[in-house]
Amino acid sequence: xxxxxxxxxxxxxxxxxxxxxxxxxQRKVVYGVLLDLRDHPTAQDVFxxxxxxxxxxSLATVYNxxxxxxxxxxxxxxxxxxxxxxxxxxxxxxxHFQDEATGEIHxxxxxxxxxxxxxxxxxxxxxxxxxxxTLKGLMPSSNQ
Amino acid sequence: xxxxxxxxxxxxxxxxxxxxxxxxxQRKVVYGVLLDLRDHPTAQDVFxxxxxxxxxxSLATVYNxxxxxxxxxxxxxxxxxxxxxxxxxxxxxxxHFQDEATGEIHxxxxxxxxxxxxxxxxxxxxxxxxxxxTLKGLMPSSNQ
DNA sequence: GAAGGAATTGGAATGATTCCAAGTCCACTC
DNA sequence: GAGTGGACTTGGAATCATTCCAATTCCTTC
Numbered sequence: 001x002x003x004x005x006x007x008x009x010x011x012x013x014x015x016x017x018x019x020x021x022x023x024x025x026q027r028k029v030v031y032g033v034l035l036d037l038r039d040h041p042t043a044q045d046v047f048x049x050x051x052x053x054x055x056x057x058s059l060a061t062v063y064n065x066x067x068x069x070x071x072x073x074x075x076x077x078x079x080x081x082x083x084x085x086x087x088x089x090x091x092x093x094x095x096h097f098q099d100e101a102t103g104e105i106h107x108x109x110x111x112x113x114x115x116x117x118x119x120x121x122x123x124x125x126x127x128x129x130x131x132x133x134t135l136k137g138l139m140p141s142s143n144q
Numbered sequence: 145x146x147x148x149x150x151x152x153x154x155x156x157x158x159x160x161x162x163x164x165x166x167x168x169x170q171r172k173v174v175y176g177v178l179l180d181l182r183d184h185p186t187a188q189d190v191f192x193x194x195x196x197x198x199x200x201x202s203l204a205t206v207y208n209x210x211x212x213x214x215x216x217x218x219x220x221x222x223x224x225x226x227x228x229x230x231x232x233x234x235x236x237x238x239x240h241f242q243d244e245a246t247g248e249i250h251x252x253x254x255x256x257x258x259x260x261x262x263x264x265x266x267x268x269x270x271x272x273x274x275x276x277x278t279l280k281g282l283m284p285s286s287n288q
Numbered sequence: 289g290a291a292g293g294a295a296t297t298g299g300a301a302t303g304a305t306t307c308c309a310a311g312t313c314c315a316c317t318c
Numbered sequence: 319g320a321g322t323g324g325a326c327t328t329g330g331a332a333t334c335a336t337t338c339c340a341a342t343t344c345c346t347t348c
Contacts, residue, residue: 024295024344043335058297063336068295079225081276082305084335095264100273109265119258120239125284129244132225133277140269168313168326187304202328207305209327226336228304 021072029054030065031074031089040078040086040096040105078105080134095133108135165216173198174209175233178219184230184240184249222249224278239277252279 017023023031033049034041041049047062066087069075078086078096086105088096094107110116117128161167167175177193178185185193191206210231213219222230222240230249232240238251254260261272 061296111265114263121253121255127282128279129281131279135272135275137273138271205327
């Protein structure tokens, strides 16, 4: 759960522009929601939390903001099967593990020095641009 | 693109039961469609191809059959982001690479001896039950 | 402070998938 | 070989996350 270097850890500190993205009031609220509680919320979850901070915000805007944040690489969109997308402000390279007992999603990082592409039998010259790895299973505490 | 051991390579050879799943006419058709052209079709694609073999088959049945095949582990459901699910009869452990130039999906296997869980910094005692890894990028031929 | 472009908004539309209730098929028994 | 029960199939309706749209509203700049 490390925060990305050079990014604010709390919404109070969000500047007015970031990564080339103009941070409007709504985008700040949405980004702040994601930073403040990093539990991989759905757009619907984000919408409800954002409304507490800005009651006038609309669901369409939340979708728009999330997309803008994803496009500008401030937030990762996380998909498990075809369930509603979840959003994650952790910018470190990581993958996601869902505890089947609780539904909670946890960030998991690669062991030091591991490069996934070394492990796969990819055709010569393939250029990997994106990678999404999701795991499901049981956490120790729920595994009894 | 290896075929799973002990499974038929062509729909002509599909038995009347497999892995505990009763293979009805419709399920045979659907499974045959997947075996005969392994291009990771969507449910819609499967439906169109199945109709050529059995014009009376319905889309609902195709969904039902695909689900039965997935539950009985004869077929893998493959998800890229939130686009329509695709279906793959390759039962070997493998992951999926989508060529961004053509949209085609290719099966990719791990290098010999690699166990993904060795590479991840998972909390002690976690039991991984499912793993989905998808890649996007460019194939050599389209990478110029 | 006026103009222009971007962002926001509510509501309608989309589209993959699921649900449902009715009909059909099939395996098994007598 | 007909009867029965349960599983399977079917068409159509429903669901629901997401996208689209057209009309404001908001900023930024001149």
